[in-house]
Amino acid sequence: MNFLNKVNMFGGTIMAALAAVLGQYWFLFAGFLLCNVADWLSGWMCSCEKGESCSRVGARGIVKKVWYWVVIAIAFYIGFSFERMGQTIGVKLWFMKFVGWFVLANYLVNEIRSILENLVDMNVNVPPFLIKGLKIAADKIDAAAKMGDGKHGE
Structure with a gap:
């Protein structure tokens, strides 16, 4: 029981620190970090x-992933x-507060x-709807970003 209390205390401290630094949406940044690691690992395995x-x-x-974080911070x-x-x-x-989120x-x-x-x-069986859904999401993000360039609707 004492070990579980320590684990809970440690986990709570980490979450509180993340929320203090990254705000209430810290989980999006944590998810992005996990995706960075998963992409690097899957790319490495694929190349192997x-x-x-x-x-x-x-x-x-790895350096490329670090630069992603720099660009996000700049945005x-x-x-x-x-x-x-x-x-x-x-x-x-x-x-303008939406620039970073985009x-x-x-x-x-x-x-x-x-x-x-x-x-x-x-050769992992990936459901096609995931790939198509992410393509649609990427297109929507791109369309939203283009709305301010004066060229939408052309």
């Missing part, structure tokens, strides 16, 4: 099956900063699609 695995390619994949910073600047100068830029959603969908593609390459 093809006899193409090497540590340099794996290291490049959230842009959204936060522009919203605050708008408040300062009296221009309503409340919609970037996170886009990367999350792409990571999941990549995992599924790796699994298909390893």
Whole structure:
């Protein structure tokens, strides 16, 4: 019983820290991190099956995942900063807070699609509706992002 209390205390501390740093939607960031790891592992396994695995390619994949996190941080910073600047100068830029969320959603969908593609390459039976559904989600995210470029509906 004492061990379970310690496990619960540790888990609660981790969740509280994540919520404090990442806000109430910390689970989206944690899910993205898990997808990063799963994509890297599935890509590595896929390349091993093809006899193409090497540590340099794996290291490049890890660095690429780290840069995803940098881009996400920049996107959230842009959204936060522009919203605050708008408040300062009296221009309503409340919609800027969604920039980071769009970037996170886009990367999350792409990571999941990549995992599924790796699994298909390893001859794992992946339900087609998952792949089609993620394609639809990616298209919706892209369409929402294009609404502000003045070219939608052309």
